[in-house]
Amino acid sequence: xxxxxxxxxxxxxxxxxxxxxxxxxxxxxxxxxxxxxxxxxxxxxxxxxxxxxxxxxxxxxxxxxxxxxxxxxxxxxxxxxxxxxxxxxxxxxxxxxxxxxxxxxxxxxxxxxxxxxxxxxxxxxxxxxxxxxxxxxxxxxxxxxxxxxxxxxxxxxxxxxxxxxxxxxxxxxxxxxxxxxxxxxxxxxxxxxxxxxxxxxxxxxxxxxxxxxxxxxxxxxxxxxxxxxxxxxxxxxxxxxxxxxxxxxxxxxxxxxxxxxxxxxxxxxxxxxxxxxxxxxxxxxxxxxxxxxxxxxxxxxxxxxxxxxxxxxxxxxxxxxxxxxxxxxxxxxxxxxxxxxxxxxxxxxxxxxxxxxxxxxxxxxxxxx
Amino acid sequence: xxxxxxxxxxxxxxxxxxxxxxxxxxxxxxxxxxxxxxxxxxxxxxxxxxxxxxxxxxxxxxxxxxxxxxxxxx
Numbered sequence: 179x180x181x182x183x184x185x186x187x188x189x190x191x192x193x194x195x196x197x198x199x200x201x202x203x204x205x206x207x208x209x210x211x212x213x214x215x216x217x218x219x220x221x222x223x224x225x226x227x228x229x230x231x232x233x234x235x236x237x238x239x240x241x242x243x244x245x246x247x248x249x250x251x252x253x254x255x256x257x258x259x260x261x262x263x264x265x266x267x268x269x270x271x272x273x274x275x276x277x278x279x280x281x282x283x284x285x286x287x288x289x290x291x292x293x294x295x296x297x298x299x300x301x302x303x304x305x306x307x308x309x310x311x312x313x314x315x316x317x318x319x320x321x322x323x324x325x326x327x328x329x330x331x332x333x334x335x336x337x338x339x340x341x342x343x344x345x346x347x348x349x350x351x352x353x354x355x356x357x358x359x360x361x362x363x364x365x366x367x368x369x370x371x372x373x374x375x376x377x378x379x380x381x382x383x384x385x386x387x388x389x390x391x392x393x394x395x396x397x398x399x400x401x402x403x404x405x406x407x408x409x410x411x412x413x414x415x416x417x418x419x420x421x422x423x424x425x426x427x428x429x430x431x432x433x434x435x436x437x438x439x440x441x442x443x444x445x446x447x448x449x450x451x452x453x454x455x456x457x458x459x460x461x462x463x464x465x466x467x468x469x470x471x472x473x474x475x476x477x478x479x480x481x482x483x484x485x486x487x488x489x490x491x492x493x494x495x496x497x498x499x500x501x502x503x504x505x506x507x508x509x510x511x512x513x514x515x516x517x518x519x520x521x522x523x524x525x526x527x528x529x530x531x532x533x534x535x536x537x538x539x540x541x542x543x544x545x546x547x
Numbered sequence: 548x549x550x551x552x553x554x555x556x557x558x559x560x561x562x563x564x565x566x567x568x569x570x571x572x573x574x575x576x577x578x579x580x581x582x583x584x585x586x587x588x589x590x591x592x593x594x595x596x597x598x599x600x601x602x603x604x605x606x607x608x609x610x611x612x613x614x615x616x617x618x619x620x621x
Contacts, residue, residue, distance in 0.1 A: 182587065260583050262610060267557060322563060330555030331581070333610050407584050412558060420562060420592055478557030494557075 186424060189406035190431030196395045197295050197432070198439030200243075200387045210392075211382040212445070212454035213299040215436075216243055216399065217292035218481035219283035219470075220455075222499070223506035223515075224383050225349070230374040231503070232510035236381020240353035242389050244485065246396015247403065248346045251489025254404035263339030265493030268328040271539060272494050275473045276501025277508070278532040279481060282469030284506065284515040285462055285529045286310075287455055289481045290410035290474070293467060294429065296456065298436035300448040303456050303463050310464035314471025314533075315414040321540035322419065326476065328543055331494055339491025342499065353389060382455055399482075404490055409483040411474035457520045462529065466516075469532040476540060550577045553585065554611050561585045562592050569596045569616075578614040586612050 197215030214220060220237075227238030255261040283289050286307050288296060293311065296304035318326075358373045378384040386392060402408065406428060413426035440446045450458045457463070474480045477498050479487065484502070487495035509515040514525045549568050553561035561580050568576050576598070578589050590600050593616045601615040 182591070258583075262582065264555065264581065267555065322559070327560055328557060331557075332555055333581075407587070409558075415559065419559060420566060420595075422591065422595070424591060478559075 183424060183427060186406040186408060186428040187431045189402035189408050190428035191435045192402055193291075193399055193408065194298070194432040194435030195439055196399060197291075197436050198443060198445075200392065200395055201445070202443050205388045205391050208386060208388070210387050211385045213296045213301060214288075214292060214382070214455060215295060217288050217295070218244070218247075218485060219280055219289035219502065219506070220287075220292065220382070222280070222481075222502050223284065223510070224378075226503045226506045227378075227383065227510070228374075228376045230376055231507035234510040234515070235376075235383075236378050237383045237510070238376035238378045239383040239386055240349055240375065240377075241386070242350070242353055242393035243396035243399070245346045245350050245353065246393045246398075247400035247482070247485045248343060248489040249350075250397035250400020250402075251404040251486040252343050252400075253397070254401040255490035258405070260404070261339065261491045263334040263336045263491045263493065264331040265334050265338060265496075266329075267331040267494045268543070269494055269497045271328060271543070272477060272498045273501035273504070275477050275536065275539065276484070276498035277505035278535060279470050279473035279477070279498075280502040280505030281509055281514055281525075281528045281532050282466045282473065283481070284509045285466030285521055285525045286470070287457065287516055290467075290470060291432070291480075291482055294410070294433050295436055296453070298433050298446075299440050299453075300446040301453040301456055302448065302450050303453060303458055303460070306460045307463045307467035310467035311471040312414055313464070314468035314473075315411060315475050316418060317468075317537065318411075318472045318475025318540070319415060319419050321537070321544075322475065324541075325544040325546065326540045327545045328476070328478075331492065334493065338493050341493070342488045342496040350393070400486060400489060403482060403486045407483075409479045411471060411480040412483065414471070415475055455518060457516055457518055459516075459521050462516070462521045462526055465526075465529045465533070469529055469536065472533060472536045472540075476536060548575050548577060549573050550579070552579045554579050554581045556580075558584070559588065562588045565589050565616075566592055566596070569593065569598060572618070574618050576616045578616065579611055580614065581611050583612070586614060589614055589616075
């Protein structure tokens, strides 16, 4: 086996292992929510909530995993001399695509990584979502074959690539110190105040592994994902497009290790009903994840890959990440986001709209060969 | 000699453009890419199409890589 393949499989395996460890009680009683050791979409959404960009009280927490992934990618890219400030490849379109990827993810309730983790926990809704994801990637592949291209990124002054990592360092300081910026922002019925920086008192946002463990797990994933180029959309895309299973093997390694880890931890429960932070609307699990698959192919990588590219200086990916954060805020403020009770009318409408918008973006950005 | 300028393009477009060029069965192809990851991706695809990487030159000043591919003799 080539070294490259070993690196991607090993990285996938470690991501799978950390995903399980973040949901078991090894460093105290609080852990990440079930089947949510990592979820790029959910964690960006929680972080948006912590800053008060949306006010959905159960999902507000600066997730150190997100910060860690960007810091890890930054460290690895500096050490490997791959850090490179660049940008200019349709940045506004990438912001928009990031928003729609987030809308799709919040209709399903998870990014591609959490989809894999949900399947690894026995959540069969994840399998329906996987079919949707593959369908979305397939549409993206057809658009690529038709000449879709968002254009070149050009080298930028170094400072540009450091902006998102700098924001992340500020967020890390806020996550550690949890300052109160506005005590009058929100008074709770029991007399306590929940003020920005928000931190959920109940709900998924209140479920989190200890900060230091989450941060280190994120950094490890960031380093490995930068080194191995791990990408969930890329895995399916390359398998269909060029019959190359290199990235897919990383995807499968995440699943295999998470599944066996969950088995050992006694966390596998097969079925559609009663799965944690999930709903059973098959059509919309399919459509939501189809939107994520399609949007991710147009962006050139899944939400995890966008974080990693942003960490290594790609400002176009920074825009996609910021688009996802804005999308999360809109999704909760405007009631697009699903809950375990199911999808919303607006969520279903926005998922369909998103697919139409992505196909239009795909068609309008074809390059003649 | 075919030269493909895939600098600054997102995944998987450098690979697709190279693949398209290799389908014309040229003896040699040069591919310009910006990132190390694209060097790896183009290399992997070229090998699967019976091409070998003769050299990879890095232009540090301009920040890109020049990959020389050549068809393997049977």
